[in-house]
Amino acid sequence: MDAGRRVRAAALELFAERGFHGTGIRDLAQRAGLSTATLYHYMGTKEELLAEIMRTSMDLLLQAATRVGVDGGAVERVTRLVHVHVLAHAARPLHTRVVDDELRALSVPLRAEIIALRDRYERLWQAAIAAGVADGVFHLRAPDVARRALLEMCSGVARWYHPEGSLAVEEMAARYAELALNLLGVSGPAPDLDMAIARDAHRLVAELWPEPAG
Structure with a gap:
């Protein structure tokens, strides 16, 4: 799975588990297997x-x-x-x-x-x-x-x-x-x-x- 799809899959899982406000940027990066800096390249806000x-x-x-x-x-x-x-x-x-x-x-x-x-x-x-x-x-x-x-x-x-x-x-x-x-x-x-x-x-x-x- 490419990085962009990993980010979207990680976001879907975390938003469903913890809610939007309960999900942090570091959580997304960790779940997607990316650094925080790299994460922004694929997700915008x-x-x-x-x-x-x-x-x-x-x-x-x-x-x-x-x-x-x-x-x-x-x-x-x-x-x-x-x-x-x-x-x-x-x-x-x-x-x-x-x-x-x-x-x-x-x-x-x-x-x-x-x-x-x-x-x-x-x-x-x-x-x-x-x-x-x-x-x-x-x-x-x-x-x-x-x-x-x-x-x-x-x-x-x-x-x-x-x-x-x-x-x-x-x-x-x-x-x-x-x-x-x-x-x-x-x-x-x-x-x-x-x-x-x-x-x-x-x-x-x-x-x-x-x-x-x-």
């Missing part, structure tokens, strides 16, 4: 490094969601979005922790940039849910509350899922899709997801998130 991690994570998630969550019926769109979100968060839990917990550490302009990316991503979920309500497929009193609840639920896998556990990640994503559709008012088990769709979601996540978690 510590805040810029944090923003880069967040920006990259949100860009990838937005790219994935755009590819799976725009076409098709509302049930299919939500199912695809849940699969990608769950699979991505299970694959990259450290990114989830940093993006969710360290946004407040950014200065106002950088924070606004990351929030804008997050809002673009959430609008894809909002549009899919609204389409289902309009078509009479989803039965909700508060679609915005449902959207927030779904995103919080699906992001939670980053906190507890372990690849060596008893539940395969693909099975977990399918169960989350079932829970999501039930929450949206689709009674009974989730409709069978076309296996080609499932394979596409898994392939997309492997393409965009190829590095092992941690």
Whole structure:
């Protein structure tokens, strides 16, 4: 791994473990195996490094969601979005922790940039849910509350899922899709997801998130 990637990997690990403010420059240099002077050559400021991690994570998630969550019926769109979100968060839990917990550490302009990316991503979920309500497929009193609840639920896998556990990640994503559709008012088990769709979601996540978690 080249020095630049080592710095980014070290920052991701330390920000997830200790938080932005709990991570010092010497900590970053030591974890990356570089001198402090050399570290600055690859990172700019510590805040810029944090923003880069967040920006990259949100860009990838937005790219994935755009590819799976725009076409098709509302049930299919939500199912695809849940699969990608769950699979991505299970694959990259450290990114989830940093993006969710360290946004407040950014200065106002950088924070606004990351929030804008997050809002673009959430609008894809909002549009899919609204389409289902309009078509009479989803039965909700508060679609915005449902959207927030779904995103919080699906992001939670980053906190507890372990690849060596008893539940395969693909099975977990399918169960989350079932829970999501039930929450949206689709009674009974989730409709069978076309296996080609499932394979596409898994392939997309492997393409965009190829590095092992941690």
